[in-house]
Amino acid sequence: MSPRAAWTVAVPYLAFFLLPLGWLALTSFWPDAELARPLPSHLTLENHAAALAGGGLARAVANSLLVSGATAALALALAAPAAFAVARLGVRGGRALLAAALAISMFPPIATAAPLYVALRAVRLLDTLPGLVLPYASFSLPLALWLLTGTFRALPAELYRAARVDGCTPLGAFRRVLLPVAAPGVATAGLLVFVFAWNELLYAVTFLTSPARRTVPVALALFGGEFRDPFVVLAAASTIATIPVVAVAVLFQRRVVSGLTAGAVKG
């Protein structure tokens, strides 16, 4: 594809996703009284101030960062060694494990919400952030496992063999050689899991009851009832809530595109 053709595809595609986001951001600066006008006469930060007033939103962002970060960390910690074992160690039943993981990820979340509620109540994790991290991590595990298995399979087999001959145990070779080399793939998987957890609403609204433990989607969903005319304030709140995800994505993206595998083997 020529650069020109690539642009003609990329620009409408990106516009499709970015224009609503841009409109949302613009709305957040729109003076409340001028909402009916085609364009605002001036821009204001009042809405952002109103959204942040009371500390509820800041609290929700902090909760979401905590929950999403912990989910990504837990999912990667479990999926990376498993993916390495399936891809490199020729573990018996590796394919069955991948198939089972895929099957589990097909469950509609709503079907599991009630049993999970009972389970979390039994272990006294209802209305706690760890109580959210556990189901999030287990539901994002299949995705992470599949992505990372592909990543480890794509690494040259001789890299693992070289590490073994150089004296590493299988786990040592994983930790000292394969994991650092697979960093771009691990970062990608982590980012996707993070975004999944950041956006999740159903479990969050079901399992959390205290306002102080709300995550961002819950806080935004329940915003309506608390203000007289919340459209612009809601826009401001949504914009603020998007910033951390974008920041995390940009941060991880550096790793994703760094092309660390260059030069491992010939070529």
Next chain:
Amino acid sequence: MSVAGSRLELDSLTKSYDGVAALRGVSLSVGEGELVAVVGPSGCGKSTLLSLVAGLDAPTSGVIRIDGRVVNELSPRERDVAMVFQSYALYPHMTVRKNLGFPLDVAGLPRREIAGRVEEVAALLGLAPLLERRPAALSGGERQRVALGRALVRRPKVFLLDEPLSNLDAALRLGVRAELKKLHERLGATFVYVTHDQAEAMTLADRIAVLRNGALEQVGTPREIYGDPATAFVARFMGTPPVNLVAPEVLGLPPGSADIALRPEDLRVVLGEAGPGLEARVWLVEPMGSETWVTVERVGARLVARCDPGFDAPPGAPVRLAFDPQRGRWFDRETGRRSPPPRSP
């Protein structure tokens, strides 16, 4: 820097993958400080052999001994064997210095000793100016030297080299080949060198082991392998241009159950229709600079001869073909094994 060589013995080694035999009863002994080249076409089991010795794979049956000690059950780390991979397998996230020091770091050596040994190996291989670079910033030849250095730095009991030159371009390959030979002479270490390139094996090895379909065809010095091949396969595999293996009647000898193999240097081709020898016609002339390879046709068979660099003739030109039957090696047509020369009538 020198390394005390160790003795490596393989005893009736077999390896099957899902019932398919990759190695069938290979017995080979590599002496202290010896360089044994394992050659054979691709898929003959050469790389499997190295994996078994390195401990990356377990034999189906048979025994591996290093310095008399059975190492079958030992992990790669406990065997103290270093390996240079065909793809070099450098660690891309580490600098050359870290790559070289990695095996020592894993072994838990003190940092100061690691630094000293890395410097020593870097000096030996001319890698000192490259120590802070990543593998991606190195040329093919430089990567190859780092891979070699990572093996040397350990001073292991046995060095395993898996086609170490096959990823280098032709010009570089000859230089590195010579360096490897000097390095082996200097170190006095035990090397097992796997290659599909018979010229590499000829020039480097103290002894050559020819592997075919997972079984050893012959083990011997390069001169024995070349001059006294045990089987027709070995005769054909070694030497460029390849040996002439033909039915005896092609060379005017009485027919029999054995074929005769003649090296191209044992055939003399003289231009002209008259004279001693057998009549033949030129089929192809390939000037190589220092010599010319001349392929001639005779009673439907083609034979290649090494001739003077000045030899030139158009295809179809009549020539006389001469040879000393004593130089011929005979192989049973059915089994491919050596057979005694037929009695002269």
